Amino acid sequence: MEHRGSPLLELVQVRQIYGGRLVLDIPQFRVEKGERLVLFGPNGAGKSSLMRILALVEKPVQGCIFYQGTPVDASNSLAIRRRFVLLLQKPVFFQGTVRSNVIYGLKVRGLPRRIIQSRLDEAASMFSLENLLDRHVERLSGGEAQRVNLARAFILQPEILFLDEPFSPLDASARQELLEVLRRTVQTAQQTTVLVTHHREEVLLFGTRAAVLMDGVIRQEGSVEEVFSRPNSDEVARLVGVDTVLAGQVVGAQDQLLEVQIGNQKFLVPGPGRPHQCVLLCIRSENVILASRPTEGSVRNWLLSRIIEIHPRERTLEVVLDCGFRFKAAVTRAAWMELGLEAGTNVWAGIKATSIHLISQ
Amino acid sequence: MKTELLEIVGLTLSVSGMATLIALALGLPLGVLLALGRFPGRGLLAAMVNTGMGLPPVVVGLVVAMLLWRSGPLGQWGLIYTPAAMVIAQVIIALPMVAGVSMAGIQQVDPMIPLQARALGASGWQTLWTLVKEARLSMLAAVMAAFGSVISEVGAVLMVGGNLKGQTRVLTTAILQETRMGRFETALTLAYVLLMFTFTINFFLTRLQQKGVRAAPLRWRR
Numbered sequence: 090m091e092h093r094g095s096p097l098l099e100l101v102q103v104r105q106i107y108g109g110r111l112v113l114d115i116p117q118f119r120v121e122k123g124e125r126l127v128l129f130g131p132n133g134a135g136k137s138s139l140m141r142i143l144a145l146v147e148k149p150v151q152g153c154i155f156y157q158g159t160p161v162d163a164s165n166s167l168a169i170r171r172r173f174v175l176l177l178q179k180p181v182f183f184q185g186t187v188r189s190n191v192i193y194g195l196k197v198r199g200l201p202r203r204i205i206q207s208r209l210d211e212a213a214s215m216f217s218l219e220n221l222l223d224r225h226v227e228r229l230s231g232g233e234a235q236r237v238n239l240a241r242a243f244i245l246q247p248e249i250l251f252l253d254e255p256f257s258p259l260d261a262s263a264r265q266e267l268l269e270v271l272r273r274t275v276q277t278a279q280q281t282t283v284l285v286t287h288h289r290e291e292v293l294l295f296g297t298r299a300a301v302l303m304d305g306v307i308r309q310e311g312s313v314e315e316v317f318s319r320p321n322s323d324e325v326a327r328l329v330g331v332d333t334v335l336a337g338q339v340v341g342a343q344d345q346l347l348e349v350q351i352g353n354q355k356f357l358v359p360g361p362g363r364p365h366q367c368v369l370l371c372i373r374s375e376n377v378i379l380a381s382r383p384t385e386g387s388v389r390n391w392l393l394s395r396i397i398e399i400h401p402r403e404r405t406l407e408v409v410l411d412c413g414f415r416f417k418a419a420v421t422r423a424a425w426m427e428l429g430l431e432a433g434t435n436v437w438a439g440i441k442a443t444s445i446h447l448i449s450q
Numbered sequence: 451m452k453t454e455l456l457e458i459v460g461l462t463l464s465v466s467g468m469a470t471l472i473a474l475a476l477g478l479p480l481g482v483l484l485a486l487g488r489f490p491g492r493g494l495l496a497a498m499v500n501t502g503m504g505l506p507p508v509v510v511g512l513v514v515a516m517l518l519w520r521s522g523p524l525g526q527w528g529l530i531y532t533p534a535a536m537v538i539a540q541v542i543i544a545l546p547m548v549a550g551v552s553m554a555g556i557q558q559v560d561p562m563i564p565l566q567a568r569a570l571g572a573s574g575w576q577t578l579w580t581l582v583k584e585a586r587l588s589m590l591a592a593v594m595a596a597f598g599s600v601i602s603e604v605g606a607v608l609m610v611g612g613n614l615k616g617q618t619r620v621l622t623t624a625i626l627q628e629t630r631m632g633r634f635e636t637a638l639t640l641a642y643v644l645l646m647f648t649f650t651i652n653f654f655l656t657r658l659q660q661k662g663v664r665a666a667p668l669r670w671r672r
Contacts, residue, residue, distance in 0.1 A: 146568040167573050175569035181562040184584055194570040241570065251569075 095158030097122045097249065097281060098143060103152030105138050105305075113138050113149070113305040120249065120283060125275060127296035127313070128285045131328065135305035136285040137178070137253050143283060144175040144251045171198055174247040178254045180238040182226040187218060187237050190226055194245045212244040231258065235267060243274075250275065250282045268294055289330050293317065301325050319446055323369055326448070332374040332407075333416040339366045346389070346442050352413035356440075357389045360447035369448040374407060376444035377418035380437045381428060388439040396432050410438055454616075459643060462620040465533050466601040469540030473596050476541075477548025478589070482578065484549065485556035496553065502546025507539075511609030514539045518610060531612035536620070539606040544596035551595060555588020556581060590659035594652055601648055621647075 096119035105113035113135045120126055120143065128136045141147035145154070145166055154161040156169045174194065182190050191212060195205045213219050216236040221229070229237060235256065242250060252271075256264040272295050275282045284295055292299050292313055299317075300310040309321045320326035323334050337351035339362040346357040349368060362368060383391040394410035401407075405419040408430075418438055420428075430436055484496050516522055518530040518538075529535045563584055567577040582589060604622040611618035613627060621644040628637035 141565075144569065146565060170568070171571040174571070177562060177566060177569060179562070181560055181566040183563070183566075183580060184586075193567075193572075197567075197570065197572045197576045245571065 095155070096120060097157060099155040099158075100142065100149075101153045101155065103142060103149045103154070105135070105142065105147075105149045107138075111305060113142070115139065115152070115307060118143075118300070118307060118310075120281065121298075123279045123281055125272070125281075125295055125297045126283045127292045127299045128283065128302055129287070129289075129292050129299050129316075129328070130302035131287055134287075134302040136287075136302050138305075139302065140175065140251050140253055140283060140285050144173050144249075145170040146175055172248040173251060174242040174245050174249075175251040176238055176242050176253065176255050178257055180234050182234070182237070185226065186222065187224050187226060187229070188222040190237060191218070191222075191241045191244055194241060198245075208244050208246075212240040215243065216240040232263070235259065239271070248281065250280055252282065252284045254285050254287070264288075265290065265294065271295070289328075301328060303328075320371060321448060323448070326369070326371045326446075330373070331371040331446075332419075333370075333372040335370045335372070335414060335416065337368055337370060339364055339368060347447070349447070354392055354413060356445065357442045358445045358447050359442055360449075362447065362449060367450045369450060371446040371448065372416060372440060373444070374417040374419040375405075376440060377410075377416070378439045379408070379418055379420050379424065379428060379430070380439060383437050383439065387441055389442040390440040390445070392438045392440075393435060394438045395435055396430060399432055410436070412438070455640075455643070457616060458619055458621055458624050458640070459647070461533060461618070462601065462622075462644075463647070465536045465607070465620060466540060466597060469537045469544055469600050470593065470597045472537070472541045473544035473548045473600075474593065477545045477592070477596075478552055478582070480545075480549040481552030481592075482556055482582070484553040486581075499546045499549045499553065503550045505543060505546065506605070507543055507603040508605035508609070510539050510542050511606030514542065514606065515609045530610065531614060531618055533611070533618060535610040536607045536618060539610045540600040540603070543603060543606060544600050547596045547599060548592045551592035552582075552585065552589055555585035555592070558588070559584045587659055590655055594655050594659075597651060597655075598648060602644070 098120040100115050100118040103113065103115045103118070104111060118139075128139060130136050138147070142149050142154070145161060156165075159165070161169055183193060188209065192205050192209055195208060200208075209222075213222060216239055218236060218240055221233060221237070226234075226237070238255070256267050259267065268291055274280075284291070286292060286295075296313045298311065299313045301308045301316060303324060309316055309325050316325070317329045320329050320331060326334050335351050337349040337356070339347050340350045340355070341348040341364065343357060346359055347362045349356045349358055349362075349370060351370065356370060358370060360368075378388070392410075392412040394412040394416075396408055397411050397415065398409040399406055400409070402419070405421055406425050408418045408420060410416055410418060416438070428436065480499070484492060484499065514535065515530065517524045518527065518535050519525055520528075520530065529538070559581060564577050564581055567580045572580060602622060604626055607618070607620055608623050608626065611620070611623065613619050613623040619627070621640055625637050625640045625644070628634075628640065
């Protein structure tokens with residue numbers, strides 16, 4: 090069945106419509122074997138719809154799905170769907186015990202009792218469920234429910250594991266902890282996994298590749314590193330946590346760097362560009378350093394700025410600065426104290442040319 | 451008398467049992483269709499089913515009798531005053547009850563259940579079966595309601611069965627007959643037998659229905 094070089098799963102010209110509204114428009118999309126793919130985007134972007142189509146539990150109104158190069162149709166869809174598992178955002182359990190829920194997928198596949206028992210023992214030990222197997226699902230705590238949910242997916246040894254914001258009901262620290270455990274498990278098993286999330290930290294913690302979805306369209310896809318460091322649009326940049334996006338124009342070149350004019354300021358940035366071209370500059374607040382005067386070294390852009398606002402964050406202070414336009418810097422509390430800064434005072438903000446990402450328009 | 455009683459009990463159970471089974475076979479899919487399907491006329495059909503749940507048995511008896519009457523449209527089948535006619539009348543009484551209760555039961559199941567079942571690899575039929583199992587409390591309530599209503603009704607079976615001794619006499623029509631003739635003792639014995647049967651069958655169905663149900667114990671606030 091496998092076609093050499095074919096992706097594990099591929100969507101071609103897929104469209105989905107709910108209530109007359111186009112919610113998904115995907116010209117082409119692939120899931121490769123062994124990758125940890127994250128579908129990332131704001132709420133209502135179409136991530137869950139895309140995942141349900143990929144997991145073959147929902148049919149698109151238009152388009153083709155290929156599994157290892159073979160078109161998925163009515164004759165093979167159930168057999169292929171049974172190679173996958175989709176875990177929903179909120180665990181939905183069937184009435185009965187933990188045991189009956191964990192083995193549900195094996196029973197619908199008609200596996201012999203002997204295999205069901207051995208897989209159950211394995212899954213119960215992997216997720217520490219030995220003492221919970223005879224408990225009624227309604228009596229599980231939140232954490233136990235998540236473990237049971239994961240167990241009933243792993244027991245099926247799926248070729249692709251689809252996770253639709255699986256830990257969203259949990260608080261941030263528990264979510265991060267479970268996701269870390271999950272990442273280690275799937276990494277060890279080289280399990281192909283597709284995760285849906287709208288949390289940036291989950292993309293960074295879990296994924297090897299990311300696809301950014303907005304309004305039902307894939308706006309950017311690539312390695313997590315690439316998407317986060319080189320967003321291709323203003324919207325994607327803001328979604329991946331770029332604090333400052335500035336519109337400017339290329340006015341010249343200097344030392345193999347482009348000179349970009351923004352207001353009265355000039356920035357030196359790397360990147361392809363031609364004179365008079367309109368560009369966007371993406372600056373992450375953590376790449377902006379504050380100093381009492383410009384220092385010698387690799388920083389090519391120094392802006393004398395007024396401190397407008399200060400917002401305390403968990404680890405740093407977010408400082409809003411103005412030098413004719415507004416931008417943000419993140420400084421440690423120690424650096425802030427050392428510089429003796431306060432709102433209304435002037436400070437030099439330094440930005441390395443290489444830490445600015447340029448988007449051509 | 452003993453042989454006659456056994457005959458009456460046997461006919462009562464077979465007519466009402468058969469009617470309940472047929473009503474289940476037809477009503478369950480209808481209930482599922484009404485609960486999950488989206489098609490033109492669904493609202494009207496659901497309203498008809500709900501109205502049918504309160505259908506007076508005597509009206510059903512009248513309509514079935516007119517249809518099966520020798521000069522009626524289905525008269526050539528020769529079914530009037532036979533157990534088959536009684537089964538037909540009882541199916542018409544029980545069917546809306548099964549369909550209505552199972553429709554309501556399935557609509558109360560978590561709407562994410564079918565998606566979860568499919569996501570774990572269930573086929574279309576397995577998903578449907580999972581859904582029915584999730585609604586099993588209502589499904590068994592439907593069986594109990596249907597069987598209870600047909601075994602205890604008298605109007606329809608009397609009109610289409612005729613209460614013929616040894617042929618179409620069931621417990622309810624026999625009670626009516628004995629009461630009319632002033633034999634209250636026999637009538638009471640038959641009523642006792644009817645009650646015992648209804649209770650025993652419902653007892654086992656209730657046991658089946660409550661199996662696996664673990665409701666949290668009530669805690670009273672002080």
